[in-house]
Amino acid sequence: xxxxxxxxxxxxxxxRRRDLPWRGTRDPYAIWVSEIMLQQTRVAAVVxxxxxxxxxxxxVHGLARARIDTVLAFWSGLGYYRRARSLHAxxxxxxxxxxxxxxxxxxxxxxxxxxxxxxxxxxxFGEPVAAVDGNVxxxxxxxxxxxxxxxxxxxxxxxxxxxxxxxFNQAVMELGATVCTPRAPECPxxxxxxxxxxxxxPERYPAPRPRARPVHERRAVTFACxxxxxxxxxxxxTGLVAGMWxxxxxxxxxxxxxxxxxxxxxxxxxxxxxxxxxxGAGRWFxxxxxxxxxxxxxxxxxxxxxxxxxxxxxx
Numbered sequence: 001x002x003x004x005x006x007x008x009x010x011x012x013x014x015x016r017r018r019d020l021p022w023r024g025t026r027d028p029y030a031i032w033v034s035e036i037m038l039q040q041t042r043v044a045a046v047v048x049x050x051x052x053x054x055x056x057x058x059x060v061h062g063l064a065r066a067r068i069d070t071v072l073a074f075w076s077g078l079g080y081y082r083r084a085r086s087l088h089a090x091x092x093x094x095x096x097x098x099x100x101x102x103x104x105x106x107x108x109x110x111x112x113x114x115x116x117x118x119x120x121x122x123x124x125f126g127e128p129v130a131a132v133d134g135n136v137x138x139x140x141x142x143x144x145x146x147x148x149x150x151x152x153x154x155x156x157x158x159x160x161x162x163x164x165x166x167x168f169n170q171a172v173m174e175l176g177a178t179v180c181t182p183r184a185p186e187c188p189x190x191x192x193x194x195x196x197x198x199x200x201x202p203e204r205y206p207a208p209r210p211r212a213r214p215v216h217e218r219r220a221v222t223f224a225c226x227x228x229x230x231x232x233x234x235x236x237x238t239g240l241v242a243g244m245w246x247x248x249x250x251x252x253x254x255x256x257x258x259x260x261x262x263x264x265x266x267x268x269x270x271x272x273x274x275x276x277x278x279x280g281a282g283r284w285f286x287x288x289x290x291x292x293x294x295x296x297x298x299x300x301x302x303x304x305x306x307x308x309x310x311x312x313x314x315x
Contacts, residue, residue, distance in 0.1 A: 013171030072294030086111025123166035130156035135176025141206035221247035222276035231278035258305030
């Protein structure tokens with residue numbers, strides 16, 4: 001990328017960027033939390049969780065001091081709870097050792113991969129290192145008409161404005177998220193259109209990855225309710241929802257109260273909710289208490305599909 005294209009992109013970004021709550025700051029904590037939440041999650045879904053999370057945990061010290069159950073409760077509904085566990089563990093390391101200043105140091109923290117490390121290091125500390133996510137890969141691939149497997153990381157690093165590394169990384173990401181989209185890109189609006197080798201057939205680049213075959217699962221859960229409280233059990237083990245509260249699993253039988261569709265990556269889960277009695281180890285929770293516990297996303301969906309949600313949570 002030449003100096004003219006680089007300048008056009010930065011001007012476009014500063015004029016057209018979305019007004020997001022983590023923009024306009026160089027606070028490494030605020031930037032880091034946003035990047036962790038944005039992993040595999042849409043911006044629109046993240047914003048309310050981000051704002052609520054930072055009100056409760058305004059700095060790394062507050063997050064490090066918190067109990068993991070409290071952190072998971074404020075993450076509840078955002079999904080991929082391993083992110084919250086890693087964020088909490090990393091906050092304790094930062095409180096003890098101080099902020100990492102380089103991408104290489106950021107990568108030593110739990111839950112921080114190459115993209116997140118580069119994003120935080122460049123935005124918060126100005127390190128001239130390219131942050132390459134799916135949006136950046138798509139923009140670079142189209143500008144250079146690269147099939148999948150091309151030298152995207154090297155090209156993104158060569159593009160980088162060393163004097164404004166953080167803004168430049170965000171500019172390329174913003175371009176991919178809002179203009180150079182996977183389908184129906186708005187090429188006439190693109191500040192790089194004159195330099196784009198793939199503009200005639202942009203959707204050809206990069207070549208699509210083969211999709212993993214969907215896995216279809218069926219699950220049945222018990223909905224037990226009394227005196228305005230619902231019975232939940234806690235998930236054990238080390239899976240994605242370990243430590244979260246959930247409706248207890250049961251055997252399917254009869255007519256379900258509700259049928260819920262839930263997806264995790266390539267897993268498509270049909271959850272049938274049956275009325276039943278409380279069995280096994282667990283606890284009863286009121287609607288108010290549900291807001292303060294780490295509640296699995298699937299359980300939250302199930303409760304929304306029952307009379308308990310309509311009567312007790314919304315009321």
